[in-house]
Amino acid sequence: MPTELTADEAAARLDPADTLGIPLGPGQPPAFLRALGERTDWTDLRVYGALLAVGTELFSRSGVHYLSGFFGPLERALSDAGADIEFTPADFRRFGPLLERQSPHVMTTVATPPDSDGWCSLSLHAGGTVEELRRAGADPQRLLVVEVSDAYPRTFGLGDQYRHALHVDEIDVLIRSADAPLVLPGPPPTDADKEIARHAVSFIRSGATLQTGIGSIPSQIAALLANGDGGDYGLHSEMFTDGCMQLHRAGKVSNAAKGLYDGVSVTTFAFGTADLYQWLDGNTDVAFLPVEIVNSPEVIAANQNMVSINGALAVDIQGQVVADTINGTQFSGIGGAEDFVAGAGLELSDRSLICLPSTYEKDGALQSRIVPWFGPGAVVTTPRHHVDVIVTEYGAAELEGRTVQERGRALAAIAHPQFRDELQAAADRAAGGRSPVL
Secondary structure (H helix, E strand, O other): OOOOOOOOHHOOOOEEEEEEEEEEHHHHHHHHHHHHOOOOOOOOOEEEEOOOOOOHHHHHHEEEEEEEOOOHHHHHHHHOOOOOOOOOOOOOHHHHHHHHHHOOOOOEEEEOOOOOEEEOOOOOEEEOOOHHHHHHHHOOOOOOEEEOOOOOOEOOOOOEEEOEEEEEEHHEEEEOOOOOOOOOOOOOOOHHHHHHHHHHHOOOOOOOOOEHHHHHHHHHHHHHHOOOOOOOEEEEEOOEEEHHHHHHOOOOOOOOOOOOOOOEEEEEEEOOOOOHHHHHHHOOOEEOHHHHHHHHHHHHOOOOOEEEEEEEOOOOOOOEEEOEEEEEEEEEOOOHHHHHHHHHHHOOEEEEEEOOOOOOOOOOOOEEEEEEOOOOOOOOOOOOHHEEEEOOEEEEEOOOOOOOOHHHHHHHHHHHHHHHHHHHHHHOOHHHHHHOOO
């Protein structure tokens, strides 16, 4: 049986020089991380995690080093403020093996209180930490700290093989709190978002298996599908969102003919509104599986009529995609986008859509997100040979199987009209395998 401690008492169990592993985003224990942030005696605390979802002073403290696999708003704010934070390039599927190699002395997560059989549901996050949590709990030289709260939804895995829970006997230290998960409301769609969604849904037919990411464009796509004539969809998505819930509520999801894990929507973490969390509580229609299963390209490809929908920040005429950096500065992370683009490309019937507005404003001037070539320091997220369809508010460019010149022309056609001539000229220079660069 675990030792029950307050968050402050549990925080005191760490040494000033120690190592700590935390899950991504909604799996992070709020009260425990806040209590760790109250300590000021850190000399060399190394924290391995991703996508902070808890407000805490911990990562601003001297002597604390944070290695993040995915930057969110809190990571960007910490970086701007001069905190000791570094980005670890890795897709979500590699978080598990990396954490096993790092083998933090302390592992932690949030969960629901134990049920009558002693099982604590891992709630909103399966991700890449499940096995390392169990290894820490089984190792007498390590410490497994679990914060339990009734405010978190009780969710489920799939059978005994993928039990989305820790047994209370595996836990070293148990903290009881009343904290609720961070709410992530979606921004309202812009006119461009609505047009992008309209073009995107033309690639989604009834019976398709869908993966959607976060943001107003995927939400708008879900809204169009929820109100459209199609249906019988399956869901196999790294992240479960309010849009996924909307499709379920509209009766559009059957998961009847996915090919793998029929009968349930598959995900590895959920992030959204309080309404989503309440809907997920006790809901066996959604299965939370480890990320190495959910994001496996082979598993993704095995789904019938897979359609992946992801975002980007910029695209060049070759079809290379930058999705996680701006001018070489880390903005977000790789996550599972590349796995879903690659997985959907393994079957001819599958489609991968990368959606982005055609422009953005910088210093009051309009800038194109579709560019002839990337400048020095650019970091490519998705290579050109994996990219299928690029969608903007001006239409969709199908790139798979096309030459560089043909790709450039197709992308010029969906760019903002102000930039089309420049892109067309670059595409023509790229004919015959030549460089488009002047």
